[in-house]
Amino acid sequence: MKAITFVTQKGGSGKSTLCISLAVAAQEAGQSVCILEMDRQATVTDWAEHRRADTPEVAQIDATQLDDIMARLRSSDFDYVFIDTPGVDSPGSLAAIRAADLCVIPCRPTPADLRAFKPTLAAIYRLEKKFAFVLNQTPPRSYRVRDASDGLAVLGVLPDVNIVMRNDHQDALGMGQGVTEYNPTGQAASEVRRLWTWIEKRSQGLSYVKAA
Ligand SMILES: Nc1ncnc2c1ncn2[C@@H]1O[C@H](COP(=O)(O)OP(=O)(O)OP(=O)(O)O)[C@@H](O)[C@H]1O
Ligand SMILES: [Mg+2]
Known part of the structure; x- marks a missing residue:
């Protein structure tokens, strides 16, 4: 079982949105x-309440429960546990980073977002965790995205795909679906x-890497 934590203290960068749609995409690819x-905001729990399908299972927990739950999940049949964290620095976020095999840091290509993840990244370095940025809510093409990509690629690992700002993400969430369910043939999917x-x-292999 691998744990993937979606974390950055910048609110609204897309932690919950990516957590949800990636969980559905992972299921469609055959993973449990x-x-x-x-997050007390309960974005994922609300989404699950609007959902027809029973999976993925969603549990709302606090920081004090995480270690016990992770211990139980490690001997379960789940291939992956995704952990969604709040948009503020909290003991919960730190515990979730500690539990992770991979931390995903969603980031919009804006100066504020590009500054805001620094404390998160410092915690990830300190705990020697593997991580990846994901550029989210990008315009389809712009110099700003290219500059942000270049900057993030220097700091760490960046996937070969950015997540463009598309209505499908917002509409899917409202329907209790992942974006690949909502519009399977769309570009967002x-x-x-x-x-x-x-x-x-990226989540397979070593469970941590040292900062360069
Ligand atoms: N790629 C995208 N295209 C369009 N809208 C998006 C995209 N990603 C996220 N959004 C929208 O941006 C808003 C914030 O996203 P989300 O709630 O996932 O951020 P968050 O990082 O979880 O925020 P918080 O820190 O408050 O928990 C939501 O309304 C979501 O639908
Ligand atoms: Mg959220």
């Missing part, structure tokens, strides 16, 4: 996935599938 939600393929590969 559950989601632990550590295709980007999320490519991202899952990349993340799956």
